[in-house]
Amino acid sequence: MPILKRDFYDRPALTVARELLGCRLVRIQSGRRLAGLITETEAYQGEEDLGCHASAGKTPRTAVMYGPPGYAYIYFTYGMHWLLNAVTDSEGTPAAVLIRAIQPVEGEEEMTSNRPRNAGRRGWTDGPAKLTQALKIDGGLNYADLCSEKTPLWIESGETIEDELITRTPRVGLNSVPEPWRSIPWRFMADPEAFRG
DNA sequence: CGGCCGATTATCT
């Protein structure tokens, strides 16, 4: 499958979050391909979005979101979890899409050994920190260019998901964020039915 | 199966 180019990401986070559903997240680990189809995303758009880390302004952590689109924004939270985002929108506009869940399609053995405690369980890659563990993604890949096959991380086009198979809900974990940002439905979930076959 | 709670540290105030 062709790798997604920079102009794919050079749009508002809301648009990219919708279109990333069904795309193939690829991680090269020791020369092998680990990949999963993206099943859940969230959009974070601009300093005015009080759920977005960039609402605190440009800091060393958020600087990557202010740069050009198509790069990885990977940050650490809750003292133990790495979360993967794709920077979107044009340079100077801080925006990103959080990848929240994938369905493994390549290299499942490697992913299993990356999270031995959860091997064989149901729903073992359906959370933003679970998938980074399965794909061995951490802060070392922050700023990785998702548009280059020279980096060990990129996204390819994949399956097209019909609107009827997509559920939108408020974003997760923003309980202390004011309205309307706390409740705005910027989380996109693809129905598992969309991935059969 | 569902809900509660402890873990653990980078980042910003």
Place this chain on the structure above:
DNA sequence: GATAATCGGCCGG
């Protein structure tokens, strides 16, 4: 010094 875009283990039903 407080907080955090979460997870997983342990509990009870």
